[in-house]
Amino acid sequence: MHDVAKEKTSDIIQSVDVAIDVLLHVAKHPDIRLSDISRNIEETKPRILRMLRTLEQRGLVRKSKTGTYRLGNTAIVLGTAASTQVDLVRIANPILEELGQKTNETAQLRIIDNGESLCIAKFEPMRDLRVQAMIGRRRPLFAGSYKVLLAFLQPQVRMQMIPATLPRFTNNTITNHAKLLQELENVRKNGVCVSYGEVSEQLVSVSVPVLAFDGSVIAAINVAAPAFRTQQSDVNRYTLLLKDAAAKISARLGW
Amino acid sequence: MHDVAKEKTSDIIQSVDVAIDVLLHVAKHPDIRLSDISRNIEETKPRILRMLRTLEQRGLVRKSKTGTYRLGNTAIVLGTAASTQVDLVRIANPILEELGQKTNETAQLRIIDNGESLCIAKFEPMRDLRVQAMIGRRRPLFAGSYKVLLAFLQPQVRMQMIPATLPRFTNNTITNHAKLLQELENVRKNGVCVSYGEVSEQLVSVSVPVLAFDGSVIAAINVAAPAFRTQQSDVNRYTLLLKDAAAKISARLGW
DNA sequence: CTGACACGTTACGCTTGACGTAACATCAAA
């Protein structure tokens, strides 16, 4: 066996691991059916069926009359408990709300997870047109203002997170490695990253890092707004508010 | 083997089942340590360790530097997804909020789960003194206004849910079987259940059922308030508002 | 200082739990 791309599964209990795969798959694809899960996860149908039955009996998933699966009540209970247990989220939420109220734009809290940025808290203002945020949504680390997360990583770790070729999303996407590294340098110097439509043409996004006492990056908070109503002065204001909010979060995390 | 109290584990994959035990246990007891989980679940430490490692690698739990475990980021993502996938919760939430705003008291959505009532959605008003509700909290079915859930069950199912001896919580708790059955009869007739301090001395709680098209009970919604500021007129008003809200939920569920 | 007793962790040989194959029933479309 070459086990080229095979993960080293040291001490992981595989049936549980696959069950988590199934659970997260149902989370991502509501009303999915057994066969589709089996195909996507690449496991046999009887195995997936056993998994689903186990999850269902515990209320983590629910089977509809038509045979499709969704998350169940236990998942709600679990998630609610989690929101109060994860310090970062619990602390950030009110600060994020204040930030969103002041800017009247969408604010997010994002962490690095599995080589991507993951939204784990958000605030959306009450106005007709706003940027939509979604808890659980993943975005690349190397494009848009979330690359602030990249900028504050240790150099050797950072390099591993940057793919060989940088995919293009818009005209403004940075696809040149040297340029990206230069930009990361600037971001680190200024403590803020502003994206003018690097991922979506019409959006401006401003992110700052949430740092630990030792300068390591914990998360990023950001404000995203439609480009047409965002002047340079707004960006400056958001930056100040973001830095203030980030400092508050850091402080309240105990540093 | 007598397998007297042994559950029939037909087709359930045990290691996954235990992993769920562990996960829910962490949810219920934040900052718990390996040994305690092992003791409570009654499984060996190596087993639990393997479970925790698997859960941790997927971000469902997180291990602190001191060796205690909490829920992790993935649990948040999961729960958020679940809130949007479970029809009942998604539909009930805005209606519950409206109900809570109108009454200016705490409102809850509760279902039957495992012989208890389980809170799966809530609204708490912005005022200094209010009844606290918590998603995931369980309460008995046979005491307080949640017995509305019991009242609308099919008779044979209902009997199985009522324990041989009814524990007393307060002076007002119904501990007599005949009396309880009589009360359930009234509740079914009136479509509402009012508890004057049956579980907590100082609380008044009003619940109505959310019924399916066929008359089967799906859930209960309730309003709970401190007794000292709740007159009979308030109870009457809550009842009307609750019945209205329950009808809306039923309708929006597609019946 | 030194037992004594927690804690988490590792190693490993044994067993049974969980696996995949194959066959099944059912339905829908061709």
Place this chain on the structure above:
DNA sequence: TTTGATGTTACGTCAAGCGTAACGTGTCAG
């Protein structure tokens, strides 16, 4: 009817996951 999906059951096989035992470590009490 045939074809090709679906979900499901049954069963014999095998290795995944188990518990035992022993380890290292830290913290109390004596």
